[in-house]
Amino acid sequence: MNTPLPRPRVLFVDVPDHVYAAMEPYAPTHERVTAGDDIHPSDWDLIVAYGSHTRPFEIPHLVTFGAESTDGIDLEDATLAKEVSVPDDVPKDVRRLVETTVLPALGSPPREYWTENLSLYAGLSGRYAELYSREMALPGRGKSGHTGAGWPLLTAGAERHVLAFWLIQEHRRSGRPGHLLALPRETLHPESWLRMLLERLQGEDPSRFPPGITWRDKQEWAPPALLAAHESVEQIAQERAELLADLDRRNLHAQDLVEAQKSVAGRGPWRLLTEDGPALEDAVQKTLQALGFEVEVRDETGPKGAKLEDLRVTDPDIEGWTCLVEIKGYTKGAKAGDVMQVAGNPQAHFAANHGRLPDKLWHVVNPERNTPPDQRGPAFPNPDLELAQFTALDGLVIDTRELLQAAYAVEHGSVPPEVVRKSLRESVQLWTRPTA
Template sequence: MHDAPHPRVLFDEMPDELFAKLAPYGATVGRLGVDVPVLHPSDWDLFVSFDLQPSTPDDVHVLSFGGDDFWDLGTDGWGTTFSPRLLEESHARSITAGPDPRFRALVERSIVETAPAPPRRVFSAAREAYMTPLATVGAEHGVVSFICTRRGMTDGIWTWVLPDYTTHEDQWLALMLNELRVHDPSRFPSEPDWATGPVWGAPQVREAARELANIAAERAQVIAALDERASITAAKLEQAAATAADGPQRLLTADGAALEAAVQDALGDLGFGVRAMDDHHDAVTGAKLEDLRVTDLDGAWTCLVEIKGYSKGARLGDISKIVGRPSTFYAAEAGRPADSVWHIVNAWRTADPSTREVALANDAELAPLVEAGGALIDTRDLFRAWRDVIENEARADDVRASLRTTSGRWVWPSTQGAAAESIPGERG
């Protein structure tokens, strides 16, 4: 709402007929809980409330009709907060307008003349240091209505508090707006309000003002609907991110068993047959060999897979763990060598994937993998290939074919640009 015209007035707990009467006074208007689901203080200049416990949002002026409980309207030098509440009763018969001539006439006709018979509730913790009384009762001057500057600021945010029997609500709103044009001119610009307002405006002016108010209300409703959609989508995003963090994004963050599980899931989604081998080797060979065996759809092609996550760069010595003993044991067990071997690495796993260095950047260091018909696979490439398939940007058949036929370093085509941005070489 940063471009909505001022003053922006939000109404709360107000009957429809009274809203229709007061809405023309604001350039932008809304109703809390009707077309504005949540009060965002930065969106509004004035909050007009008929709630018993009205909000007093930071940096928003408040006009309260019937509010009886206010929290922390100011703090004195000893840290004591000013939190007036209608807790005390006064049996005094007289009710008197305050001394300020700007308000006296309206207080007389809208509060003094309409006040119920005693007893009347008055505010406890009413301190003149924090307030300008508008109406008091009895010789004790029990406060029934007041103006206060919140948080003790001399030129800060106003709260005007009027009792629930106040009449002439439109005149109070007009009076407060007039005062705010002097007190807070950046948000309440001066204008000949009597000529364009609902009281003295000509018929065509009143009609245009009503149309403008309707447009403002419609605009506020549209913005409220968008805010609600944004809130729902933000929650959806948060849930999706949490699910991804425990799922496919483990390819980019995890090591150990969690990384192995993520690789197994991704290769399975690409259409490979995938078998975790730890239990098999514990029972058959008694040795820790490859982490996974991967087969193609017809089972005629088999690949041995070693998976490693690193907080820093990938280690060259780990290549021998897949091209050495695992290949020898497999050949003895199957009666033939494996068709391929993969070393899948998640290097610099705690860093933003976009800033990571290329794993084992010197291609000559991959010679043992090339000799075994194998490949080094960065989990960033595997993640993007998997994502392309899930989002129908690539065919699983094409990804599998690319993986089966690559010797040396496997780079998924959609990541070539991102890979080029990685720093060529590893830090130590």
């Protein structure tokens, strides 16, 4: 009478001694071989291999560490991308394992990455086409989609070059999912990946992977000290879950605050960067007031038909000092022809009423307002030429980007408001905010 070999049955190929010692308790039936050794494939349920390996037809599951090729999928090229990430759709338990065992051991660029298309399964005839789904691509990468599932476990750069993956296909011989994991050789605690796969397979194929990975993990056989250790692990897991849930709630609240403050900024200081007309004039008015100036709205205060300055500004630190301000927003670049507008009728009207010229003329511009502020060019690329006439009248052009950054510096306390006011009073041509 034949006695069936206990399951799961795991074949270890070129597995280092220390890894084998950590994995062996999870495999009631196992054997260590070297790549190229003869085996009887149907004896085995799963392969763990170090180095390149291909699954025999009869064995649906393979975990590889440090492979350059596996099941016809090859490491294609190397990337110099420094940024690596775990894709958002990777399940939380798998993500944690990537973050604790793969990321800490990952070497510096260049890093080799896997080919996009699983060429071995595409367009084949014969036995392989009968065993596996045919239209496949690395999860998250292929344009044509695939009939299986899985995840790129780790990607590099904006191109999402796949550095490690977990591929799940239908194994047509058994009608159950077949798992293929490709992980770096340097992966820490590789036995944790075998354990995770076995736990998943217990639900998918309990006849081959019966519940209870190893009797050594069952609490009923644990001595008191080990049982206490098991309970400690469970307690820590519960505390970790509660902590993560709390962090998730706090993060969600913080994200809500971010969005709320973006809305406030959009209705407030960011108008210096996005608006023109009355909305821009109001934003400039409030910013100058925040810097300590006294500001009067002027456009509608003059004689009928007269076009006055947008704002009239005084400085409480300098008695009698007065500045006329014109404000313009542009969808394209600022226009040099608009600069002298404040020096025309507004200045003449002031002189007629006060018997003197104003102390200062400001032309405030918000150029390319539909373009992100850090992608805009200079308001006036050639100020010596474009602003020569305005400069001769002691005029000053103020880019709203500079004005906003100056207001931020005052609010943060890094620059005193009187320093900014003095710079605005005394500068000519094109203003650059003071930094200290």
